[in-house]
Structures are given as structure tokens and as C-alpha cells.
Amino acid sequence: MDQRVQEPPLLKASSGKAFLANFQMVPLSTGKLNVNVDTALSPERIGIISRDHPGSYSSNRKSFLANPTAFLGECIAFREGLxxxxxxxxxxxxxxxxxxxxxxxxxxNSTLAL
Known part of the structure; x- marks a missing residue:
């Protein structure tokens, strides 16, 4: 069985505008947190942005002595957010x-799993 994931078709400008016009942000539940993680431009740093239910933001940064690959840096960023x-x-x-x-x-269950 082929387990490749199909990517969604790219939105055209007109359909993208329609999508954005209908987009509605759903607020978080009280006491819940949304964490968005990403590696920074420098590969030895990661950035973590979090937002709580009232919409307050906080950010954190972590530096490493080693220079991980982009994939490993993203995995570390995700773990640090958790x-x-x-x-x-x-x-x-x-x-x-x-x-x-x-x-x-x-x-x-992937060969990419750490």
C-alpha cells in the first residue's frame, strides 16, 4: 500500500482570497496553550512562540554548541516547545x-522517527 501523503493543490489568488475571507480564528480554551516552533535563521538556535487563551504571546530561544541539521533542529524545537x-x-x-x-x-511509524 502506498503511504505517500498527497499535498493539497496550490490555491490560486482568487481562491486564496475567498479562503482568507472565510477564515475565522477559534480562540483557545481557558488554561490551554498554543505553541508554534521553528528554527531560527542561525542553525544553532531555535525559537519558540507560545500564545495563551487571552492571546498573550511569549517567546523563548535556546542555543546549542553543536550545529544540528535543519531536520534535527526542527525536532529539537518541537521537543523544547512541549x-x-x-x-x-x-x-x-x-x-x-x-x-x-x-x-x-x-x-x-517512520524511518524518520528519532
Whole structure:
């Protein structure tokens, strides 16, 4: 069985405008946290942005002595976002990353899993 994921078709400008016009942000539940992680421009640093239910933002940064690959840096950033949530004693409602391989490594039985 082929387990490749099909990517959604690219939106054209007109359909993109229609999509954005209908987009509605759903607020987080009380006491929940949204964490969006990404590696910074410098490959030996990661950045973590978190937003709580009233919409307040906070950011954190972590530096490393080693220079991990982009994929490993993204995985570390995701892990650090989860650790931050635990440290703050909050319940994670949503975690976001822009790297499909990180999602596969976390959610699938994959050779990319760490």
C-alpha cells in the first residue's frame, strides 16, 4: 500500500482570497496553550512562540554548541516547545510546525522517527 501523503493543490489568488475571507480564528480554551516552533535563521538556535487563551504571546530561544541539521533542529524545537508547556504547567491544545518531516516523525511509524 502506498503511504505517500498527497499535498493539497496550490490555491490560486482568487481562491486564496475567498479562503482568507472565510477564515475565522477559534480562540483557545481557558488554561490551554498554543505553541508554534521553528528554527531560527542561525542553525544553532531555535525559537519558540507560545500564545495563551487571552492571546498573550511569549517567546523563548535556546542555543546549542553543536550545529544540528535543519531536520534535527526542527525536532529539537518541537521537543523544547512541549517541555516549555510542561514547565509552565499548562495543557497544550495545539502545537504547530512548518516541517512535514517532523510531523511524520512524531505521528507515523517512520524511518524518520528519532
Amino acid at each position: 517541555i516549555l508547556t510542561l514547565h509552565l504547567g499548562l495543557v497544550l491544545e495545539k502545537a504547530e510546525t512548518d516541517v512535514q518531516n517532523v510531523v511524520f516523525a512524531i505521528t507515523k
